[in-house]
Amino acid sequence: xxxxxxxxxxxxxxxxxxxxxxxxxxxxxxxxxxxxxxxxxxxxxxxxxxxxxxxxxxxxxxxxxxxxxxxxxxxxxxxxxxxxxxxxxxxxxxxxxxxxxxxxxxxxxxxxxxxxxxxxxxxxxxxxxxxxxxxxxxxxxxxxxxxxxxxxxxxxxxxxxxxxxxxxxxxxxxxxxxxxxxxxxxxxxxxxxxxxxxxxxxxxxxxxxxxxxxxxxxxxxxxxxxxxxxxxxxxxxxxxxxxxxxxxxxxxxxxxxxxxxxx
Amino acid sequence: xxxxxxxxxxxxxxxxxxxxxxxxxxxxxxxxxxxxxxxxxxxxxxxxxxxxxxxxxxxxxxxxxxxxxxxxxxxxxxxxxxxxxxxxxxxxxxxxxxxxxxxxxxxxxxxxxxxxxxxxxxxxxxxxxxxxxxxxxxxxxxxxxxxxxxxxxxxxxxxxxxxxxxxxxxxxxxxxxxxxxxxxxxxxxxxxxxxxxxxxxxxxxxxxxxxxxxxxxxxxxxxxxxxxxxxxxxxxxxxx
Numbered sequence: 422x423x424x425x426x427x428x429x430x431x432x433x434x435x436x437x438x439x440x441x442x443x444x445x446x447x448x449x450x451x452x453x454x455x456x457x458x459x460x461x462x463x464x465x466x467x468x469x470x471x472x473x474x475x476x477x478x479x480x481x482x483x484x485x486x487x488x489x490x491x492x493x494x495x496x497x498x499x500x501x502x503x504x505x506x507x508x509x510x511x512x513x514x515x516x517x518x519x520x521x522x523x524x525x526x527x528x529x530x531x532x533x534x535x536x537x538x539x540x541x542x543x544x545x546x547x548x549x550x551x552x553x554x555x556x557x558x559x560x561x562x563x564x565x566x567x568x569x570x571x572x573x574x575x576x577x578x579x580x581x582x583x584x585x586x587x588x589x590x591x592x593x594x595x596x597x598x599x600x601x602x603x604x605x606x607x608x609x610x611x612x613x614x615x616x617x618x619x620x621x622x623x624x625x626x627x628x629x630x631x632x633x634x635x636x637x638x639x640x641x642x643x644x645x646x647x648x649x650x651x652x653x654x655x656x657x658x659x660x661x662x663x664x665x666x667x668x669x670x671x672x673x674x675x676x677x678x679x680x681x682x683x684x
Numbered sequence: 685x686x687x688x689x690x691x692x693x694x695x696x697x698x699x700x701x702x703x704x705x706x707x708x709x710x711x712x713x714x715x716x717x718x719x720x721x722x723x724x725x726x727x728x729x730x731x732x733x734x735x736x737x738x739x740x741x742x743x744x745x746x747x748x749x750x751x752x753x754x755x756x757x758x759x760x761x762x763x764x765x766x767x768x769x770x771x772x773x774x775x776x777x778x779x780x781x782x783x784x785x786x787x788x789x790x791x792x793x794x795x796x797x798x799x800x801x802x803x804x805x806x807x808x809x810x811x812x813x814x815x816x817x818x819x820x821x822x823x824x825x826x827x828x829x830x831x832x833x834x835x836x837x838x839x840x841x842x843x844x845x846x847x848x849x850x851x852x853x854x855x856x857x858x859x860x861x862x863x864x865x866x867x868x869x870x871x872x873x874x875x876x877x878x879x880x881x882x883x884x885x886x887x888x889x890x891x892x893x894x895x896x897x898x899x900x901x902x903x904x905x906x907x908x909x910x911x912x913x914x915x916x917x918x919x920x921x922x923x924x
Binding site for chain 1: 847849850851852854855857859861864866868869870
């Protein structure tokens with residue numbers, strides 16, 4: 422049984438103990454530098470025991486059998502994670518260019534991971550591909566450099582753009598993922614540049630301005646976790662709503678690169 | 685026929701899938717349903733807010749009132765022309781009215797449910813006094829809304845008990861801590877709410893807005909009325 426700790430900035434810490442070497446190796450692929458054997462005060466414990474082809478997972482007081490423990494660990498961590506009050510956790514990807522952070526907010530399968538991979542391969546700094554940590558006071562973005570997890574469709578899209586990556590594969594079927602560790606990771610917090618609410622399509626490349634009300638509405642939908650709605654939260658959202666936010670529709674990844682480069 | 689027996693026959697008939705025609709007694713659903721209207725009632729698998737339900741209430745009363753909301757498995761109903769809220773469980777509901785004198789019953793107007801509930805709230809705050817409630821602004825606003833009759837004496841005012849969070853000149857968020865709801869307003873909404881900082885009638889509000897916008901009162905009346913209906917329903921504007 423190995424004890425590993427998932428310890429990421431500004432969020433809940435988990436202890437994962439597992440008797441399967443393959444699962445432990447996949448945890449490193451999945452969480453990257455945020456998994457280690459270094460001890461941290463963990464709020465939750467997850468225990469995985471192999472039982473033939475199945476795994477018994479114990480977490481949060483419940484026991485279940487699963488054939489995909491990595492997915493179940495991910496789900497449990499997602500459900501239980503609380504973020505520090507000083508940050509606003511956005512479901513999105515972010516890259517750095519010329520010292521500023523450019524955020525891409527979209528739902529799952531919205532294309533933000535492929536976009537982040539493309540842009541980091543075109544010289545931009547990698548901040549994160551799934552959870553953006555934005556400082557509520559000064560709107561700086563903290564780096565959260567988990568390995569990028571690409572779906573097969575993303576890998577294909579990048580190949581078509583001439584990008585070939587050193588990938589490690591894990592999972593299978595609909596849970597198959599390819600991880601990639603960008604070399605140019607941002608390691609310090611950086612000021613916010615722009616926020617883009619992205620949507621991928623077949624034939625349109627366009628940046629649209631947003632009214633304050635539209636920005637407000639999209640920002641209220643953007644968190645990766647549920648926040649209590651109260652006056653203080655609304656005040657924060659309203660401060661964020663006066664930042665530069667745009668709707669970005671793209672069919673061409675290069676278009677997004679030029680949008681950022683052209684300011 | 686004994687009432688109990690009649691009710692049992694009604695429930696049995698409806699639960700077998702057959703519609704029933706009933707005659708309305710009383711005025712508690714005016715103007716939606718009137719005395720002596722014939723309503724066709726059908727049973728349904730599910731009932732939704734806005735449906736007009738036939739149900740058995742206390743003391744074996746058979747009522748036909750509108751469902752306002754469902755909470756913890758209880759169905760909260762109220763007559764469109766009444767103040768009381770009745771809560772029943774699913775087993776007490778016989779069916780819902782689908783036709784009025786052979787004509788399909790339309791969906792309720794957009795804010796009817798919220799406004800109807802606000803009348804009940806006022807009724808409860810007034811210690812269940814219908815006389816006091818009839819004098820209240822929200823009741824008079826509701827009557828104007830449902831009867832579609834103008835009341836020139838109603839006074840409107842921005843509700844200062846909510847949190848107003850203005851992002852910039854073009855975006856305002858209003859947060860209601862009691863309900864946890866947030867309402868967003870653009871420049872036009874901001875202008876109207878600014879005009880409502882001082883209490884005024886609808887005509888006075890229209891005049892104020894016409895000083896800001898190059899328009900006549902009649903031109904903007906419908907939009908302003910719709911704005912007031914929405915904001916009174918969500919309590920951003922209070923009426924007296």
